[in-house]
Amino acid sequence: MLTTSTTRVLEPADLDAALAVLDRDPVANAFVAARVRVAGLDPWRLGGEMWGWYAGGRLESLCYAGANLVLICAGPAAVRAFAERARRAGRRCSSIVGPADATALLWSLLEPGWGPAREVRRNQPLMVTRTLPEHIAPDPRVRRVRREEMDVVMPACVAMFTEEVGISPLAGDGGLLYQARVAELVTTGRAFARIDDGRVVFKAEIGAVTQHACQIQGVWVAPEHRGRGLSETGMAAVLHYALRDAAPIASLYVNDFNTAARAAYRRVGFTETGSFMSVLF
Incomplete structure (x- = not known):
């Protein structure tokens, strides 16, 4: 029995205990929870290790250490313990993502050894909705992407990622991992787009799904079509799929400086319930 705090x-x-922690905040933890429910805690299947912080013999907090470093239900003591483990292991992740306050503390502890970061986004509002929009009709041309349309949707996915993250997902391994992820979303019916004359006008994906919540990601409108309300009607369409087929709550997080997107999401019915922070390397 563990009687003091330890990681x-x-x-x-430890799967049941880990799921109990993830379920404390099913919306904020949707990304990690979805992976754990599919892959369990085996590092090879999960794509990384799951660290646990115990206090008085009870599992209280988690930290997913894979391509991303993600804190889950971590108070200051747990953050400090995870930071020490991460510092000893050395940086292996491409980003740190999580609730803003905990992630800010984690980064303050890791920055002397891991810094500088390529970019730090300290406030990314977490937005949530449980209802379909009342006053915005869904775009009837937004639909699930078909498997044979991978070549059509991939350029839009690459453009969105590059615009959002600041680097191309095709760098490094030539985009093999990214293409595999897009293919997974298409194959599982969680990629949506409006395609006009063989070109993507709007797209979004349901990137994570649990029984409690789903997380929408990759929202993108082709530059020449922006300013026409397509993000709102497109998101309204995706929400019909998300809330009907995926989970009772839909969430997303957005950069605080993207005022146009935040306003569009509010008009569709999303409300801001928290804040994430991302550190990009």
Whole structure:
């Protein structure tokens, strides 16, 4: 029995306890929870380790250490413990993402050894809705992307990622991992787009799904079509799929400086319920 606070790498036998922690905040934790429910806690299947912080023998907090470093239900003591483990292990992730306050503390502890970051986004509002929009009709041309349309949708996905993150997803491995992820979303019916004359006008994906919540990502309107309200009608259409087929709550997070997107999401019915922070390397 663990009687003091400590951290360790979780094992498959710890799955129920880990899920109990994730379920404390099912909206904010949707991304990690979705991965854990599919892959369990085996690092090879999960794509990284799951660290657990125990206090008085009870699992209280988690930290997913994979391509992203993600804090889950972590108070200051847990953050400091995870920071020490991460510092000893060295940086292996391409970003740190999580609730803003905890992530800010984590980065303040890691920055002396891991910095400088390529970019720090300290306030990314977490937005949530449980209802379909009342006053915005969904775009009837937004639909699920078909498997044979991968070549059509991929350029839009690359453009969105590059615009959002600041680097191309095709760098490094030539885009193999990114293409595989897009293909997974298309194959599972979680990629949506309006395609006019063989070109993507609007797109979005449901990137994570649990029984409690889903997370919408990759929202993008072709530059020549911006300013016409397509993000609102497109999002209204995606919400019909998300709330009907995926989960009772839909969420997303957005950069605070993207005032146009935040306003569009509010008009569709999203409300801001929290804040994330991202550190990009």
